[in-house]
Amino acid sequence: MEPTTAPAKPQFSPAAQAEIKRLIAHYPEDRSKSALLPILHIAQAEFGGWVSPEVQDLVAETLGLRPIEVYEVSTFYTMFNLKPVGKHVLEICRTGPCMLRGSDELTQHLERITGAKVGETSPDGNFTLKEVECLAACGFAPVVQVREKYYENLDTNEAVDGMLNEL
Amino acid sequence: MGRKLLTEHIKVEGIDTFDVYRKHGGYRSVEKALKTMTPDEVVEEVKKSGLRGRGGAGFPTGMKWSFLAKPEGVPRYLVCNADESEPGTFKDRELMTRLPHLLIEGMITSSYALGANTSYIYIRGELLYVLRILEKAIAEAYANGFLGKNILGSGYNLDLHVHPGGGAYICGEETALLESLEGKRGNPRNKPPFPAVQGLYARPTVVNNVESIAAVVPIVNDGGDEYAKIGVGRSTGTKLISACGHLNKPGIYEIELGVPVEEFIYSDEYCGGIWKGRDLKAVVAGGSSVPILPKELILKTAAGEDRLMTYESLSDGGFVTGTMLGSGGFIAMDETTCIVRNTWNFSRFYHHESCGQCSPCREGTGWLEKVLHRLEHGHGSMHDIDLIVSVAKQIEGNTICPLGEAAAWPVAAAVRHFRHEFEWHVTNPKEATAPGAVYRAAGVLA
Ligand SMILES: NC(=O)C1=CN([C@@H]2O[C@H](COP(=O)(O)OP(=O)(O)OC[C@H]3O[C@@H](n4cnc5c(N)ncnc54)[C@H](O)[C@@H]3O)[C@@H](O)[C@H]2O)C=CC1
Numbered sequence: 019m020e021p022t023t024a025p026a027k028p029q030f031s032p033a034a035q036a037e038i039k040r041l042i043a044h045y046p047e048d049r050s051k052s053a054l055l056p057i058l059h060i061a062q063a064e065f066g067g068w069v070s071p072e073v074q075d076l077v078a079e080t081l082g083l084r085p086i087e088v089y090e091v092s093t094f095y096t097m098f099n100l101k102p103v104g105k106h107v108l109e110i111c112r113t114g115p116c117m118l119r120g121s122d123e124l125t126q127h128l129e130r131i132t133g134a135k136v137g138e139t140s141p142d143g144n145f146t147l148k149e150v151e152c153l154a155a156c157g158f159a160p161v162v163q164v165r166e167k168y169y170e171n172l173d174t175n176e177a178v179d180g181m182l183n184e185l
Numbered sequence: 186m187g188r189k190l191l192t193e194h195i196k197v198e199g200i201d202t203f204d205v206y207r208k209h210g211g212y213r214s215v216e217k218a219l220k221t222m223t224p225d226e227v228v229e230e231v232k233k234s235g236l237r238g239r240g241g242a243g244f245p246t247g248m249k250w251s252f253l254a255k256p257e258g259v260p261r262y263l264v265c266n267a268d269e270s271e272p273g274t275f276k277d278r279e280l281m282t283r284l285p286h287l288l289i290e291g292m293i294t295s296s297y298a299l300g301a302n303t304s305y306i307y308i309r310g311e312l313l314y315v316l317r318i319l320e321k322a323i324a325e326a327y328a329n330g331f332l333g334k335n336i337l338g339s340g341y342n343l344d345l346h347v348h349p350g351g352g353a354y355i356c357g358e359e360t361a362l363l364e365s366l367e368g369k370r371g372n373p374r375n376k377p378p379f380p381a382v383q384g385l386y387a388r389p390t391v392v393n394n395v396e397s398i399a400a401v402v403p404i405v406n407d408g409g410d411e412y413a414k415i416g417v418g419r420s421t422g423t424k425l426i427s428a429c430g431h432l433n434k435p436g437i438y439e440i441e442l443g444v445p446v447e448e449f450i451y452s453d454e455y456c457g458g459i460w461k462g463r464d465l466k467a468v469v470a471g472g473s474s475v476p477i478l479p480k481e482l483i484l485k486t487a488a489g490e491d492r493l494m495t496y497e498s499l500s501d502g503g504f505v506t507g508t509m510l511g512s513g514g515f516i517a518m519d520e521t522t523c524i525v526r527n528t529w530n531f532s533r534f535y536h537h538e539s540c541g542q543c544s545p546c547r548e549g550t551g552w553l554e555k556v557l558h559r560l561e562h563g564h565g566s567m568h569d570i571d572l573i574v575s576v577a578k579q580i581e582g583n584t585i586c587p588l589g590e591a592a593a594w595p596v597a598a599a600v601r602h603f604r605h606e607f608e609w610h611v612t613n614p615k616e617a618t619a620p621g622a623v624y625r626a627a628g629v630l631a
């Protein structure tokens with residue numbers, strides 16, 4: 019018998035289950051592995067912004083894959099957080115075109131405001147800062163992504179405050 | 186004013202909805218193709234148009250389509266490459282956000298031409314919000330009988346799905362993209378076999394960029410010959426240029442191929458000149474993978490002719506004095522820009538994005554980043570400058586996919602054209618590391 023202290027096994031909500039079913043139907047019957055990335059996105063949104071080993075095992079089970087097939091994918095792609103994250107994850111673009119328009123200064127500014135360093139979560143648990151590569155918004159630089167939303171032209175204090183107020 | 190074949194209606198209120206898009210002539214190419222043309226006739230128009238792949242390689246789209254293997258009883262696929270992750274490139278995102286139905290219309294007409302009954306749009310994972318815009322538009326197309334079974338009573342069936350990536354530049358490389366679409370790590374495959382023979386699920390597959398697929402719409406509507414009348418020589422039609430960096434008006438511009446670079450940078454119709462009244466120093470004209478050129482060489486070729494926004498003119502002079510049109514990611518740098526810092530930044534990008542399969546790329550990009558970091562931060566030696574050129578040379582031609590070269594060429598070009606700046610970092614280590622050094626490396630504000 020399982021010890022009673024073991025963490026409850028994660029389960030997808032009914033809405034997520036329905037969405038997963040819809041996604042698997044996009045691919046040929048013997049190719050449901052194709053749904054892995056879309057389902058990892060759902061899992062990350064569903065379970066607090068990161069994919070724990072237990073969540074990855076759940077994804078493997080859902081798709082009938084060996085766990086290693088999920089681990090090797092989740093570690094390859096940068097969008098999947100493998101450690102717990104803060105309430106808001108600020109993904110700051112650091113690539114050339116953004117650097118030309120002040121992303122280094124923006125990063126320092128956000129480190130000061132949030133109290134988190136890049137790669138870390140602020141002591142109050144509110145913010146995780148992450149540097150990412152080009153977000154395909156270079157003409158509106160500098161750019162930060164928070165969840166599914168892009169915040170652009172963050173080269174003034176007002177613009178940065180506007181973003182933080184919206185979170 | 187140049188003609189706008191893709192973006193004419195981009196500012197129309199509600200153009201992202203089926204009804205408004207349709208009112209502005211949307212989905213005519215589907216009606217024309219499915220009702221009056223055979224698939225081969227559509228391919229023929231695309232060939233006549235001279236359209237070249239807008240993802241960056243510039244391979245003729247019609248020719249690629251005609252290479253598609255068609256064994257009996259085997260499904261074939263069309264996959265749209267919406268991974269858009271080349272630094273400096275942001276046109277596909279704009280097109281999909283504002284004109285989702287243009288891409289969907291292009292996908293239907295193109296899938297018909299290729300005989301595909303299931304097609305996918307592979308979009309980079311960061312753009313989940315755009316994926317939702319596309320899914321909404323796809324649902325509208327189904328509801329109006331442009332997708333699904335027996336489209337417009339023609340007997341042709343098509344299902345279209347959008348698939349998100351997970352954050353990996355390499356997945357824009359078409360074979361890595363296919364691996365990723367199969368639910369695996371994005372490791373590029375050896376080519377040949379090309380996807381046209383063995384692609385998704387080892388079936389014949391065409392992979393095309395968002396903009397290439399969108400261009401099929403005006404090509405089918407007006408005919409390939411009409412399309413080919415625009416442009417210069419083998420650079421036909423219009424092209425979306427993503428303009429960024431130190432410009433007064435960064436953004437997306439649809440240009441007729443052949444506009445002089447000088448006009449593109451300085452005229453008010455396009456970028457409106459360099460910001461803050463400064464002088465231009467250098468341009469990366471086709472996304473971070475192409476060689477950087479100093480002002481003199483981006484405005485005029487080595488022979489003194491005006492440089493034009495065409496595949497041929499931009500590559501005039503090869504990699505010695507020329508560059509490439511690539512994906513049209515146009516990055517302008519003003520006189521205060523530190524070329525060493527910029528080169529280091531890009532090499533960090535390639536090191537970060539190398540999939541690690543080939544040693545020359547995995548190790549070489551690491552060395553480039555490390556030595557450039559040293560130079561940028563005032564710890565480098567003159568020998569280091571030759572070292573990065575030699576590392577770049579050893580990557581070239583020794584890898585499975587061109588990411589390695591994309592990392593190597595820009596470094597070689599930066600040293601070729603701006604060697605004095607690398608040397609300045611060696612001889613002035615204190616100044617190179619002082620706060621604000623970024624703006625002094627050029628000596629302009631020293
Ligand atoms: N848009 C973006 O974000 C990025 C674009 N790029 C661009 O990608 C380019 C390199 O792309 P690749 O796909 O490696 O170039 P490639 O030259 O190998 O292929 C171009 C296209 O033509 C097809 N093709 C070529 N020869 C063929 C043949 N004999 N039979 C059938 N099909 C054939 C390929 O399958 C591919 O679709 C670079 O020049 C760069 O500009 C690079 C990074 C990012």
Ligand SMILES: Cc1cc2nc3c(=O)[nH]c(=O)nc-3n(C[C@H](O)[C@H](O)[C@H](O)COP(=O)(O)O)c2cc1C
Pocket residue numbers: 237238239240241242243244246266267268269270271354355356357358359360392393394395397398586587588591
């Ligand atoms: C490292 C690398 C990244 C690439 N990224 C993209 C991309 O994001 N979008 C794209 O359309 N093509 C990209 N390509 C080019 C594709 O491999 C392929 O040539 C293109 O999708 C074919 O479409 P086209 O003929 O319509 O241009 C990339 C190539 C390489 C080597």
Ligand code: SF4
Pocket residue numbers: 355372373538539540541542543544546547584585586587588589
């Ligand atoms: S060249 Fe680099 S990115 Fe391309 S397959 Fe080799 S290791 Fe991977």
Ligand code: FES
Pocket residue numbers: 111112113114115116117151152153154155156157159161272273274
């Ligand atoms: S460099 Fe930041 S969005 Fe492209």
